[in-house]
Amino acid sequence: MAVWASVAARRRTVTAWERELPWVGAWRVNVLVVVAVVVGAFWGGSASSYAASVLVLSCAYYVAAVGYNVVAGVTGQLIFGQAGFMAISAYLLAVLEQAGVGEVPAAVLGVLASGAAALLIGLAVIRTRHFALALVTLAFAQATVLLIQHWPASHEDDGIFATLGGSNLVYIAVAVAAVTFILADRLVRSRLGRAMAMVSSDERAAAAMGVGSGLTRTVSATIGGLFAGVGGVLLASALQFITPQNFTIQLTILLLTIIVVGGLGSMWGTVAGTVLVVLIDQVLNVSTDSQDIIYGVLLFASLALLPRGLASLPGVIARLVALGRERTGQEAT
Amino acid sequence: LSDVVPAIGSGLVDGMIIAMVAVSFTLIYNATGVVNFTNGQLMVLGGYLSWWLQVDVGLPFIPTVVIAVGISAFVGFLIDRVVIGPLRDSSLLVQVTGLIALASVMDGVFRKVFGAESRNLPAYLSLRSVVPGLNWSATDLVIIGVTLVVIAALMVVLYRTPTGSYMRAAADNPLAAGLVGVNPNRVAYGTWALGAAMASLAGVLILPRLLLSSSIGLTLTLLSFAAVVLGGFGSLIGAIVGGLLIGVVQAVVARQFEGGWEPLVSLVLMMVVLTARPSGLFRAAT
Numbered sequence: 001m002a003v004w005a006s007v008a009a010r011r012r013t014v015t016a017w018e019r020e021l022p023w024v025g026a027w028r029v030n031v032l033v034v035v036a037v038v039v040g041a042f043w044g045g046s047a048s049s050y051a052a053s054v055l056v057l058s059c060a061y062y063v064a065a066v067g068y069n070v071v072a073g074v075t076g077q078l079i080f081g082q083a084g085f086m087a088i089s090a091y092l093l094a095v096l097e098q099a100g101v102g103e104v105p106a107a108v109l110g111v112l113a114s115g116a117a118a119l120l121i122g123l124a125v126i127r128t129r130h131f132a133l134a135l136v137t138l139a140f141a142q143a144t145v146l147l148i149q150h151w152p153a154s155h156e157d158d159g160i161f162a163t164l165g166g167s168n169l170v171y172i173a174v175a176v177a178a179v180t181f182i183l184a185d186r187l188v189r190s191r192l193g194r195a196m197a198m199v200s201s202d203e204r205a206a207a208a209m210g211v212g213s214g215l216t217r218t219v220s221a222t223i224g225g226l227f228a229g230v231g232g233v234l235l236a237s238a239l240q241f242i243t244p245q246n247f248t249i250q251l252t253i254l255l256l257t258i259i260v261v262g263g264l265g266s267m268w269g270t271v272a273g274t275v276l277v278v279l280i281d282q283v284l285n286v287s288t289d290s291q292d293i294i295y296g297v298l299l300f301a302s303l304a305l306l307p308r309g310l311a312s313l314p315g316v317i318a319r320l321v322a323l324g325r326e327r328t329g330q331e332a333t
Numbered sequence: 334l335s336d337v338v339p340a341i342g343s344g345l346v347d348g349m350i351i352a353m354v355a356v357s358f359t360l361i362y363n364a365t366g367v368v369n370f371t372n373g374q375l376m377v378l379g380g381y382l383s384w385w386l387q388v389d390v391g392l393p394f395i396p397t398v399v400i401a402v403g404i405s406a407f408v409g410f411l412i413d414r415v416v417i418g419p420l421r422d423s424s425l426l427v428q429v430t431g432l433i434a435l436a437s438v439m440d441g442v443f444r445k446v447f448g449a450e451s452r453n454l455p456a457y458l459s460l461r462s463v464v465p466g467l468n469w470s471a472t473d474l475v476i477i478g479v480t481l482v483v484i485a486a487l488m489v490v491l492y493r494t495p496t497g498s499y500m501r502a503a504a505d506n507p508l509a510a511g512l513v514g515v516n517p518n519r520v521a522y523g524t525w526a527l528g529a530a531m532a533s534l535a536g537v538l539i540l541p542r543l544l545l546s547s548s549i550g551l552t553l554t555l556l557s558f559a560a561v562v563l564g565g566f567g568s569l570i571g572a573i574v575g576g577l578l579i580g581v582v583q584a585v586v587a588r589q590f591e592g593g594w595e596p597l598v599s600l601v602l603m604m605v606v607l608t609a610r611p612s613g614l615f616r617a618a619t
């Protein structure tokens with residue numbers, strides 16, 4: 001038994017949440033997710049169309065943010081093109097639908113195209129490091145939006161309609177988000193996930209342990225691109241009408257805010273980050289220019305004050321409480 | 334073919350401006366190791382300050398330039414103290430993200446203060462062609478002249494004065510520079526002030542040739558990045574050559590292909606060079 005326990009302990013990396021809240025184990029997590037999905041979908045289905053559209057939008061942000069978190073957070077790659085990958089799948093969905101292709105094949109093709117673009121970027125930049133990667137991906141995202149603006153089939157700056165699932169969209173979106181959570185949670189704990197974390201912290205050490213950093217980074221980029229593609233399809237169908245302006249750097253910054261505020265590399269953090277950003281969005285109901293300022297300030301404040309994000313909050317609070325107890329204990333004696 | 338010569342002339346003028354911003358980027362990168370993602374926003378800041386001082390306050394051009402550049406230098410100092418300071422020991426990802434956050438905040442502030450519509454400032458000198466062939470106007474000559482003087486002055490400061498040797502020392506080996514008494518903090522905020530001043534001067538100068546709006550910051554940032562990438566990271570001469578090259582290629586493409594393809598030029602060039610020759614066009618591949 002002891003042997004099995006130690007094997008089990010080695011197989012799973014213990015997250016901060018599990019240290020602080022031991023009842024959040026993997027199985028309970030899956031059950032929790034299923035319950036949340038059922039409740040969320042029924043609530044979303046019965047609630048007003050406004051609430052449903054907010055729910056779908058949140059799912060779109062969440063799925064894309066998870067992909068971003070796998071690349072930037074877990075693998076530590078400076079990728080700033082998530083909005084570009086989302087634009088590819090969103091526009092393929094819309095354009096193929098206009099051309100008479102069915103919803104589902106259009107969506108699948110869109111997601112595959114996003115993944116293929118990410119794979120290409122991953123292959124191309126295997127040799128480049130650090131901010132060269134940041135520049136390539138940023139340039140790629142800008143170029144994608146520019147090309148869409150010049151592509152007649154996309155109706156250029158006039159915008160284009162996109163639909164998916166009709167009245168079932170909210171169920172699809174919630175189910176996709178739940179599957180995304182479980183997949184990402186499994187992925188981070190898998191062999192591949194640990195390889196990614198290792199490449200992030202020290203590529204040479206990873207290579208010495210037999211983890212090829214080039215392959216790991218490319219696979220990670222592709223996974224990030226596929227999730228971005230799913231997020232793009234959901235975003236397009238949530239908005240129902242898209243223009244190139246929906247996929248500018250502002251979208252990348254929004255996703256960046258989600259994963260940084262939530263906690264880079266933390267899967268629960270992305271959930272928390274998405275909830276926070278959507279709440280800010282809906283409660284403040286602000287104009288675009290204030291959004292630029294609010295997300296920018298939030299992003300910077302999180303980097304400077306809580307660099308490991310909301311996910312580290314339970315640990316930070318526990319430490320503060322322990323510290324406070326120590327202090328009062330010392331005063332008592 | 335005779336069409337191409339004026340395009341090259343126009344491209345060289347734009348290239349001068351891009352070169353100045355690329356040099357500002359390289360300066361900051363060399364001295365502090367920070368990748369400045371707010372270059373374009375600093376140019377836009379210079380542009381808006383110049384617009385405000387000339388149109389709203391009613392100052393003549395020369396005092397406008399001095400005040401706008403002065404304010405921008407102070408903004409550069411603030412960026413180093415307030416934004417970079419807390420992230421100094423963080424990873425590159427965090428620093429870059431912090432600066433992208435700052436760029437987003439600056440975009441939002443510009444739009445709130447100056448509005449979303451584009452502005453076109455009347456030229457500070459005539460736009461009539463005075464150099465035949467290359468089709469340069471008096472404004473263009475001022476841009477070329479000022480850029481050359483600023484870059485030359487910078488070279489003199491960097492290679493002929495104690496301040497310059499402090500900056501180069503801090504860039505070369507921060508630890509050793511600290512040991513011999515160079516204050517890395519002062520070098521950092523000094524370089525940021527200088528870099529911001531140069532970027533904003535570039536913004537002030539190019540304003541009559543450009544439609545100013547709050548959303549062009551990122552485009553300008555990427556232009557300067559493309560120049561730096563072409564010339565090779567960290568090389569001042571490379572930044573200048575890369576800037577001129579980008580300017581000329583962009584102008585020629587704009588002349589040959591109708592319909593606003595020229596923003597794509599710098600992006601594609603940057604992606605190709607970064608993937609095929611990450612060390613830049615001119616340095617031997619390592």
